[in-house]
Amino acid sequence: MQDLLFYIFSSLTLLCGLLVVFNPFSRNPVTSAMFLVLTIISMSGLFVLLKAFFLAAVQILVYAGAVIVLFLFVIMLLDVKEEERRRFQKFGTFLGFASVAGLAGIIINSIRQSEIGDALAFKGEGIGETRELGHKLFTEYVIPFEIVSLLLLVAMVGCILISKRDESKKEGTQ
Amino acid sequence: MVEWINSLPPVMWAAGLPASEQFAIFSLLKIVIAIFAVVMPMVAYSVIAERRISAWIQDRVGPNRVGIPFTKIHLWGLGQPMADGVKSILKEDFTPAHVRKIYFWLAPAIAMIPALMTLAVIPFGNTVTPGSGEANKAVIADLNVGILYTFGIVSLSVYSIVLAGYASNSKYPFLGGIRSSAQMISYEIAMGMSIIPVFMLVGELNLTKVVEYQANGAWIVFKQPIAFIVFLIAAFAETNRLPFDMPESESELVGGYNTEYSSMKFAMFFMGEYAAMIAVSAMMVVLFLGGWTLPFAGLNESADSLGMGLIQLGIFISKLLLFMGLFIWIRWMLPRFRYDRLMDVGWKRFVPLALANIVVTAIYLYLTIPK
Helix, strand or coil: CHHHHHHHHHHHHHHHHHHHHCCCCCCCHHHHHHHHHHHHHHHHHHHHHCCCHHHHHHHHHHHHHHHHHHHHHHHHHCCCHHHHHCCCCHHHHHHHHHHHHHHHHHHHHHHHHCCHHHHHCCCCCCCCCHHHHHHHHHCCCHHHHHHHHHHHHHHHHHHHHHHHHHHHHHHHHC | CHHHHHHCCCCHHHHCCCHHHHHHHHHHHHHHHHHHHHHHHHHHHHHHHHHHHHHHHCCCCCCCCCCCCCCCCCHHHCCHHHHHHHHHHHCCCCCCCCCCHHHHHHHHHHHHHHHHHHHHHCCCCCCECCCCCCCECCCCCCCCCHHHHHHHHHHHCHHHHHHHHHHHCCHHHHHHHHHHHHHHHHHHHHHHHHHHHHHHHHCCCCHHHHHHHHHCCCCHHHHCHHHHHHHHHHHHHHCCCCCCCCCCCHHHHCCHHHCCCCHHHHHHHHHHHHHHHHHHHHHHHHHHCCCCCCCCCCCCCCECCHHHHHHHHHHHHHHHHHHHHHHHHHHHHCCCCCHHHHHHHHHHHHHHHHHHHHHHHHHHHHHHCCC
């Protein structure tokens, strides 16, 4: 049952991921965004199979629930009809597939060489236990965690600064 | 009702199956019963409750005619949901020519699903241990990350409105869709922040544990009144109810995102809204009002008989109905917010307030909990 679910979720993840960037039926950016949602939901299914429940829930909450809604928001506000008319460029398609194949090759190779197989065969509670994760995050990995949050803060301040400057310019010209 | 099924001796046909399959079958039964025997009738009757209560508030009579079909018995209009249902199904399902078909069909379905899925982790009753049998949990899925699951699923419900607005391919639905995506994301943040202190007190993300914590002490609404108020108001915004029904706002946007919809597709949006109200009320009952407990007559202890379990289920449902009543009452008492005011309140008042609440709770816990 678990194996079957793994194959279903992983093939869904790959298929939907492919359809995000390479959809022969529609060049509509909204369709791509919706396939991205499906990719993320099936990925969180994979996390559930790994018993990383926290990660699975947060994945849906943050990515499917917020980030991609903002994508949609932007796509809808900018009128992207031009994108729909554009054809696939042969060179770009080839380049995309080649780079993905190369990356997949590297990952498969490194997984084969490493002995990660044993480490993943965990038992019991699962690696994603929320309490454990919190403890690890705020003791062992507190510095990387704080650095990441600082980075996010900088990005946020930057966003506000850029959009603010535009506004004041407009007001100045009026 | 669900306890009753659980308390049955292993049903004959299921007796031969292995434990995991029995669990799957009983979970499926719980889901079917919870949805079709509890939630759906509740959705239908909250619609008529809304219409009757609005009529009382506005000094009208409201729909009081439909009773049992083919008789003269009116039953105070309690047959109305049936008539509404038949009407929605039999009406012509008109699809305008200019819509994007796939999303136009998808959006009403997405409106229902998240609201119903949320109910899976709500502990709607106590653990019942009938006689010498094993304990039966009155929750469909007792997840350890219960609340994160609910928030994840609730956050998906924005897609129905966004897609409906986009698929309709006309001005007003589009504006409604855009407004709602901004509104729902903003208030989700306030909502999520507001309940963090609750879980700081409880120390668990599991909703069953939250109720147990409240059974042994005061309800969280008394310990975290600010969290409760922020959550309650954010819940109005999340379910698109007045005073925050920007996506719909009839007077400016015709009907908002559902302008182009008719018959059953429209009814799906309608039902989705009420199902979301039920889900969010259930969450409030569990998080702040002690779930199935009442602090007297031993009602906050684990039930040892089926009758006790049913009484506690009744307590849970009456608390839920209290919130539904509040939702309906508020809708007909308050005018609609202006859109910029709505955003201001969300970002400049509730988010800082909720953050301050987290800090205060953290300081309190740091000072009181012995190390």
